[in-house]
Amino acid sequence: MSVTDDIACREMVELMSDYLEGALAGDALGRFERHLAGCDGCERALDQLREAVRLTGMLRVADLRPSDRDRLLGLYRAWRAGG
């Protein structure tokens, strides 16, 4: 691996979401993974991003107001009644 082949850490962080998305392929993926394997800073940065994604996934989504539910149930019943 030549030095010029390497990606700067500053650029690595901009590729991390694409990497987690599986959107890097071929050469770009190879260079990303080679850098990652030898860089503690980027490994930690990627772990932070993974953690952010995991924690967002544990968020509880707000419940609907009961009045909204009732209104929409009414809509469904009216649609049924009207055929």
Added chain:
Amino acid sequence: MVELPDDRELVERLRAGDEAAFMALVDALQTSMLRIARMYVSSAAVAEEVVQDAWLGVLRGIDGFQGRSSLRTWIFRILVNTAKTRGVREGRSAPFASLAGDDLEAPSWDPAAFIDPGGSSVGAWSTLPVDWRGIPEDRLLAGETFAVIRGVLDSLPPLQSEVLRLRDALGWSSDEVRNALDLSETNQRVLLHRARARVRAALAAYFESGDTA
């Protein structure tokens, strides 16, 4: 969150007049639909009308639903079309830039964390990121962590917020989100990247401030 039945079963039950099935769908999608509609129209009240119209469109069209996309993607397409039409009628334009935010090209990390141009190893870390693997799980999962994430969701530009909610909070696939919100593959990825970067940065500020006990 309650898991919905698969699309085929759900569609059959909707056609058959199963109220519980309809309400399960409403519970899963309505809050996202209201926020999305709000991007295109002038007020929350109009957004509610748009969402109601969209549900009517869904019910009227359900017999013709072919299953070429997922049911929720199909519903969101009806919603986005209804909302855009209404927005145009209101004379309200919602340019992509105003919905997506003007920070799409901004760096995702504080540039001060990297060695300046002119140094010997340009763009390498000058300050190593903190190793979050040392943070205990009970601190990671404290209520404040989720308050921080909610705070970011509330402050992000609308499309970034919605992509992040659908992808990472609700677990939709990138194709579903792209189709539901009428985004190109690239735009979906850029919006997700920016939104995740903001969450990570906000969490870093929180985890790494004060005591980490």
